[in-house]
Amino acid sequence: MNKLLNFFLCITLSLGFASLVSAQTEQKIKAELQGKLGSNTKIKSVTVSPIAGIYEVQVGNDVFYTDVNSKYLLQGEIIEVATGKNITEQRQNDLNRIKWADLPSANAIKIVHGNGSRQLAIFADPNCGYCKRLEKSLQQLDNVTIYTYLIPILSADSVQKSKQIWCASDPSKTYVDWMINGTPITGKNDCNTVAIDKNLSLAKTLGITGTPTIFFVDGSRFPGAAQLTDIEKKFSSLK
Template sequence: MKPLFIALFSAFSLTACAQQTDAEAAQDPANAASAAAPAVAQIETTPGTPEDRARQAILSINPNLAIELIDEAPIPGFREVVVSGQAIYVSDDGKYLLQGNLFDVQQKRDLSQAGLSKVRRGLVEQVPASERIVFAPANPKHTVTVFTDVECGYCRRLHEEIADYNKRGIAIEYLAFPRMGLDSDDARLMVSVWCSADRRKALTDAKAGRNVPPRECDNPVATHYQLGQRIGLTGTPLILAQDGTQMPGYMPPDALLTMLDDLAARAAAAE
């Protein structure tokens, strides 16, 4: 039992390490911008219900964890709980906890993704259009949200092919995720991009290594960064379809189009 407990504890501790009190954050300049973002409201549950027992079970491990979703699990006798981009399964009596993907062997499908996609979609939909940097064709067939960094190689490669994505009917809507943290030169450059009069040009220049004049303004970079953490982002670029499905990292234009077409066909068949 010890190895399993350690694995679970480590996963939860990773989230816990990202949680600081206001006093701690105020003493830590590297997290000052992050601390300014609004706190995540905890889910409310009715005492005595399986949902409440699941919530109490998770919070008994770490009371600082922000729970995004509690719903009926695909397996009887369990609730599915989404915490920081992970799907956790808690028995209805609150005694047992399972961590990991739930795979349907007959359908050959990861059932964990349904709840995770629902959470991702809901979180991304909260981002106003005015905060996004959009590269889109006139009549897009598909729209994806991309958490991007100006320094990572695959983010730059994706942007070099932006015209090819657009030609295939794919609109790209960028959100900021400075992977080196909010107190990095990377983050300051992304603030300058989002504060530029022409954000599209500034982002293109930044990804190409060209100079972007330093600027400051009321900007969404810290909010986007925390949103990425809540979704469970571990690397950039993170590409999300409109239904919240997460793509497997960078994908060439033709491969991304094929996957988006497949998602749309499956959604239509399920209606």
């Protein structure tokens, strides 16, 4: 009995030591690589990858790879040959995932099609051409609730338009009319527009650097003007 206990104790200690060594190696690589890349590139973490001797490097929400000596920085995808699984893409999706409950719907323009049973959120700039293209596609979606968070990041005019839309008597209609038909926005911007400031801060926190950016209820994101077929495919996967 004592021999068995000693065996499990040795195994536990060995695993603990291995974990400690691994953590120290990761910290060493991170420090060395950070020094080489400079302060303008902030490394969030360095962890082991599925390939021996190769480590995953997280910079913002992007994934790179390096060797144990931090001599090389690799940009590309790791694909598991046996299954065809894109490990890098899966990891990237996990890093970009958010908590749907963290999105403050009170700061969004709410548009409902049909019974509104499906949900998605969009961060958009009113002067964004891709956002306008996406909005036209979304008109074909049925049974969906769309939460649009205005983030005026393109110009001073974007700020003006965002505030006018938010302050309109019917923000959702004003937004759609502008984005779809180019109907001039004539309202004032004299209401409380703190929601737009909060949206900008939230976008920064979520690492949103361009519009449109779409989020689904599982927290996954689609950057750019996604195709309607891809949106429908994603909705189907959520059932």
